[in-house]
Amino acid sequence: MRCKAAGAPLPEVGYEVQNKREEVIAELELAWPKRLMGIALSEEDKTAAEKVGWTVWEMIDVLERYDVFQRSIGG
Numbered sequence: 001m002r003c004k005a006a007g008a009p010l011p012e013v014g015y016e017v018q019n020k021r022e023e024v025i026a027e028l029e030l031a032w033p034k035r036l037m038g039i040a041l042s043e044e045d046k047t048a049a050e051k052v053g054w055t056v057w058e059m060i061d062v063l064e065r066y067d068v069f070q071r072s073i074g075g
Contacts, residue, residue, distance in 0.1 A: 008073050011038075017049045025049070028056065032073055 015031030015038060016024045026048035028038030036054045039062055040046040046056040055072070062069045 008070060017045075017052065017054060019052055025052065028054075029059070035073060037073055
């Protein structure tokens, strides 16, 4: 995996973002919970996670700008 090779922390897979009432409001394909960062496939999940303080990338943006993404997660 490119993250590991670059020294970036490994993500959690299939992470469920919760609101203050512990209700699942979004699912991120990959997530770095300590950094409140993740990758979403749907605009709906991206928007919901951002509303509770997460920084969320769309998969196409990660693929097109991996170097920027990698720096943002600490790699």
